[in-house]
Amino acid sequence: MMNCKSIVLGLGVASLFCCLPAAQGAAETEPKQKGEYGQVDLTADEYHLIETSEEMHDQLERRGLRHSNRRLEAWMQTIGQSLAPEPTDFYQEYRFYLLHDPSPNAFALPDGQIYVHTGLISRLQTEAQLATLLAHEINHVAGHHGVLAYRSQRKKAAAGIFFSIAGALAGGWGEVAGLMVNVGLVSSVYGYSRELEQEADIKGYERMLQAGYDVREMHKLFEILGQDFEGLNPRIGGKWSTHPDLALRGQYTAELAASTPEETLAGLRLGDDSFRRRVRPVALETVRDYILADYPKTALELARYLVTEDSDDAGGHVATGHSYIALGARSEFAAEAQLTDKEKKQQVKIRSKLTRDELHAQAEQSPEAKTIIEHNLAAAEAAYRIALELDQGAAEAHAGLGEIYLRRGLHRDSARELMTYLKLRPDAPDRNIVMDDLRDIAQQIKTATGE
Amino acid sequence: MSNSSRCGNFARAVTGLLVLLASLPASAGEFMTPEFARGEYRPMSMVLIPPLAEVMKDKATTTESMVAEAAGLEDAAGLVLREQLRAKGYELRILSVDQVNADPVLRQMVRSLNERYDADIVQAMKKPKDIRIRRYNFGDEAKVLAARLDADALIVSRITASGATGGQKTMAVLIGGSMGYAAVSMGLVAGDNGDLEAFFDGAVGNMSPEKLEREPKEVMSKITATALKKFPAHDAAAKYKKSWPQNSDRKVQDQAASDDEVLMDLEALFEETPEARVAEPEEVAPVEEQMD
Known part of the structure; x- marks a missing residue:
């Protein structure tokens, strides 16, 4: 979920940032699109994503939005590093920051910066829930989701331009057809992102297990994200939601946990009592x-x-x-x-x-x-x-x-x-x-x- | 959380306004309370809160953030605004980013005002004429910050720009779309009551990314001049708070009594007068019973 401040900050390029909002919508049960977990070389044009990410950090600092609690950030860093894989590219470096923002949100930038909002960490109950969140965001970075989404958007926009021009030249119904194709492409862009979100959830389960965190805590994160005490969060229609339905996410993560062998579960931990x-x-x-x-x-x-x-x-x-x-x-x-x-x-x-x-x-x-x-x-x-x-x-x-x-x-x-x-x-x-x-x-x- | 809905509204309002403004070579809007328009209210001490800019590069196939360029415009905005307001007879203090970040309390206050401003300015942008009836107010967030800065009024500024690349401009000619723009808005917030006294905005169209990158001061000068075109010049004869009693909502405090005097006065009153309460609350049933 993005708030006004996020917009002012210039986080409006959906393809650049993969967020974990409390948005709700339908989702497929099996992801069709997959991230790239090996090395991904960037073109000069794509490298601006990395440069912009670095500049974004400076902007957040400049605007006083990075929280001053460095001890909590350092602790998040320790948890995050226990979950993160070795970076596959020179431009990736996993860093974990606390952002002063009460909306329940978190987001990752393509260069490995991961931001958790104060409004989300405040509501989490265990270290394992924080690990669930960080593991999800780590997968956006590790799978190069930001880069892939950017590439996808560019391809679809280029196709959209072609159809728009063709439609305009044809005139009449051709113009309408061009417009409809464009609408379909926009819808497709949103769907693509939703699949990557689901992949980030499922791979997050694997990272949780590897790091020894209790995967039975995963679904609780989605329950927390789904809380709506003010009655101001209507469901967002499936096609227009960038994220799978929170209830569905809670369900499939609970099912994943339930499928875990008892002996494995027995060795997992909720994390530090502190x-x-x-x-x-x-x-x-x-x-x-x-x-x-x-x-x-x-x-x-x-x-x-x-x-x-x-x-x-x-x-x-x-x-x-x-x-x-x-x-x-x-x-x-x-x-x-x-x-x-x-x-x-x-x-x-x-x-x-x-x-x-x-x-x-x-x-x-x-x-x-x-x-x-x-x-x-x-x-x-x-x-x-x-x-x-x-x-x-x-x-x-x-x-x-x-x-x-x-x-x-x-x-x-x-x-x-x-x-x-x-x-x-x-x-x-x-x-x-x-x-x-x-x-x-x-x-x-x-x-x-x-x- | 429901910030998203506000966010959406804010984004829609901003986008709508800016698209409208950007369709013209240069356009401006100005809305003021009657007191400000008539010159009955003139702040003697104004402080500019660090402006916030959002800058995008509009390419044919995608849109990219220009974060460093946003910082360039934010830095240029203060200097330009001070210069142009000085020409109209006002003195403007610039609250720097470094000053804000060096003081945790000030940082919290600025963040709170920005949050409140961005949430509530949405309504002002929808019905700016209601500024005349003092519909918009930024509450304690504005009052405590103004007091902290010893300011009669605060200026809150937002800058939005989109630089259209050559490819995008070609596409715009062929199938329509943005040719780029830069826009600034400024809210003048009264320090004593938090009212939005005035709102000015200005925009220029046909903007390139290179111009935003290389000439931030020129861009800011142009849009600020457009926005401030009808900003009333300062009338040296008009005093702060002159004629304010016309506005029944505005409290006129006896500033002659210092804080210490008021506190001593109250201590004395407690000693001299009996413990009778000025008013007693009415007995009310528990809310659960009432709601049944």
């Missing part, structure tokens, strides 16, 4: 990123998971509180997962038409809005209280309580919490906003007390 501890700081940041992107239900799910895995850490409770506040008048109980595709498309349409403020205002128009808002504020308050019991210095919990009391009209309580927040965090990034609130509160109190 996986979640290593990922946790990034996951806490990702909750904040989801809130900033106005995906509060996704934020809440991740925050709850963080609380479940370590209920003694104040950070998870603070993240839960923030997520409840971000819900506003939207109910945590709405069953988005049960929405039909049509309903999801409708939600996407509404979201694309309204600004964020308008969306919130619309939610506040519902008859039960007042009740939902108070429920969310009460849940947030409870979460912040737990955080403060665990850590009295949890500044953000005070800020959250200050906001809750402000919304309830409890000005004194709000002021106390906000002032405590500023005392604990004198250099708070949002100090100007908090001070604006405090100015308003001071005025309100003066007015109420007749000063």
